[in-house]
Amino acid sequence: MRRGDDRWFRIGTGAFAALVLLVVAGIGFELTRQSLLSIEKFGFGFWKGRVWDPVSGDFGALPFIWGTLYSAILALLLSTPIALGIAVFISELSPRALRQPLAYLTELLAAIPSIVYGLWGIFVLVPIIRKLEVMLGAKPALGVGMLSAAVILAIMVVPLTSSVAREILKNVPSTQREAAYALGATRWEAIKVAIGFGRTGIIGAVMLGFGRALGETMAVTMVIGNNPQITASLFKPQYTMAAVIANEFTEAADELYLHALIEIGLLLFIITIAINLLSRLLVRKVTA
Numbered sequence: 001m002r003r004g005d006d007r008w009f010r011i012g013t014g015a016f017a018a019l020v021l022l023v024v025a026g027i028g029f030e031l032t033r034q035s036l037l038s039i040e041k042f043g044f045g046f047w048k049g050r051v052w053d054p055v056s057g058d059f060g061a062l063p064f065i066w067g068t069l070y071s072a073i074l075a076l077l078l079s080t081p082i083a084l085g086i087a088v089f090i091s092e093l094s095p096r097a098l099r100q101p102l103a104y105l106t107e108l109l110a111a112i113p114s115i116v117y118g119l120w121g122i123f124v125l126v127p128i129i130r131k132l133e134v135m136l137g138a139k140p141a142l143g144v145g146m147l148s149a150a151v152i153l154a155i156m157v158v159p160l161t162s163s164v165a166r167e168i169l170k171n172v173p174s175t176q177r178e179a180a181y182a183l184g185a186t187r188w189e190a191i192k193v194a195i196g197f198g199r200t201g202i203i204g205a206v207m208l209g210f211g212r213a214l215g216e217t218m219a220v221t222m223v224i225g226n227n228p229q230i231t232a233s234l235f236k237p238q239y240t241m242a243a244v245i246a247n248e249f250t251e252a253a254d255e256l257y258l259h260a261l262i263e264i265g266l267l268l269f270i271i272t273i274a275i276n277l278l279s280r281l282l283v284r285k286v287t288a
Helices: 002-034 036-042 062-093 098-111 114-137 146-170 174-182 185-199 199-215 216-222 241-251 254-288
Strands: none
Touching: 002 036, 002 254, 036 114, 036 254, 062 098, 062 146, 062 185, 062 241, 098 146, 114 146, 114 199, 114 216, 146 199, 146 254, 174 185, 174 254, 185 199, 216 241, 241 254
């Protein structure tokens, strides 16, 4: 009887796990089906097109792809040193009494709604960036643009990256540090040994943050300027895939317009799934 209960329990829990896979597959199928009109008309040219003109029915997604990748990579460059510094301090250097409060406060940043980050960006960050633009002679000095979006994303990515990196460092065997100390290493050198041992998982943590930055919508929409152009300037308004969907989906009365937006969502879905799967595999390799 007990074996039968175990079998049914395993089947039941396995069904719930399969349900998650079915939901993901269903989302991918529906996004593909709903974007067929755009796929058939534009083909791969949709991803290379620079013009986004709903009035004339000419749609190209390259400015949004550029804006998404550019903002996420900039956010990664800003957030990674901070997140790793927090993780190293909490796991290796912080007094024991402060470790849990510091970890809690860091993770609390992840609980703040995206819209609140956006409001903070509008009223606090954008004026600061505008003053910076004036100092550097940038014209026009708007404040909204790629730099504002990257800073907002960096702040939002720090809690995830630091918490995962902290867990990676906690899972590094103590024998690694003890062996370093036995060879005469300083504390900093022993920490470098621990970081080196867990580097694969730390890279996975950074990639998880990257995946988080790719899909962020509201906060970025409020400070990036929402102008579909391709430029390396940090101060000019640009656009992301998530932002264009959020801004224009309700306005898409034309069927081709709607399918083009859904195709952008399909690509964002594929990129995010791929990056998160790869990062989870890297983290699992260390923590397993």
